[in-house]
Amino acid sequence: MTYEQLLEKLVNDYNWTTDVANKFIAEKAKDEKIREKALLSLQKESEIKSESLAELPKESEIEEKPKVNVTVNNMPKKNKKFKLVHKIAAVVMTISIAGLAIMTPGIVDRLNEYQANENLNQEVASLVVTDDVYQAPEEGVNYKDVDFSALKQINQDAVGWLEWQGTNVDYPVVQGNDNDYYLRRSLDGNANSAGTLFMDKDNSANVSDDVTVIFGHNMRNDSMFGMLSNLQSQEFYNEHPVMYYHTEDAIYEIDLFAAVNQDFYDLTHGNYNNEEDFVTDMQQVKQNSTFQSDVQVDKDSKVLVLSTCLDSGSNTSHRFLVYGTVNKVLDKTMDYNVAMTK
Secondary structure, eight states: OHHHHHHHHIISSOOOOHHHHHHHHHHHSSSHHHHHHHHHHHHHHHHHOOOGGGOOOOOOOOOOOOOOOOOOOTTTOOTTOOOOOSSOOOBBBOOHHHHHHHHHHTTHHHHHHHHHHHHHHHHHHHHHEEEEEEEEESSSSSSEEEOOHHHHOOTEEEEEEEEOOTSSSSEEEEOOOSGGGGGGGGSSBBOTTHHHHHHTSSOOTSSOOOOOOOOOOTTSSOOOOTTTGGGGHHHHHHHHOOEEOOSEEEEEEEEEEEEEEGGGGGGGOOOSHHHHHHHHHHHHEEEEEEEOOOOOOOTTOEEEEEEEEESSTOOSSSEEEEEEEEEEEEESSGGOOOOOOO
8 A cells, every 4th residue: 555545545534634534544554655645744844853652642542433322312301402422333443455455453453442432432322411501600601511310320439520722621520439440441341442531539529629630642633632742832722721520519710820740650640738838839840830820819719630541551650731720600500590592
């Protein structure tokens, strides 16, 4: 298979962008000439002069849509317009022998596994994110509605939903009995090395602790927490300074104030014994941040930390940690915050 044929297959059959396809080819192709063509294309697109493969991303994802077994029968609708999928079709993608011959053995299976996990999360979103919105007390401020009764029918461990507008982060969050189970399992409990976003087992599910931690893998197709590394750019932070965390009873605005490369074991999470230590730690984090923020942290603040590996597949204790203050913006239990149809 030539470089042009492989690029066409990845772009047309799998819907990859040209940039992502070239990065994958440059890293995985066995034929040196094919790799060189991919590198040359990357250099032309991004004006990168270095030809070092070590600087290229390690993995990409193939857009496969395998069968997802999510049961929606008898799911409570609450008079909302669900984006229900009556049947999730299985799409089996066939890769030619010639195409497989130039790739690292097993890489296709691994990429299919990663994409299967992403497809599952997208299908779950289509089932539990309704056509309604919540209307906040402030005029003109609306938030999307996540039906937690429906979400918990899919997985009882679901405790929240993390949303970062303008990015791929739009996922359910679970909390298990330990911090290992969902590290390599998808939301349906099946083995999958892409894992599921999960909250630290010792944190309060309602994000009421001084520091709450949510873990996620650093995926090279920007799924899960793959986009967090973009916060090394001040410009990216300026465009995406806020996340939203949804629970069954409330919606919280997460105002990002820092991102650091840090040994996870140096992170104190849960509740501090001393308010001064908490403020000192947060100020130290802000000083070491990859971006600058005007968000203030004081002794009464509650903080959410998103933890991911520095690099995909990293086994070190160092993590890329993103910090944000937790601020309730909507109480779902209040009568005036009812869900409004769009």
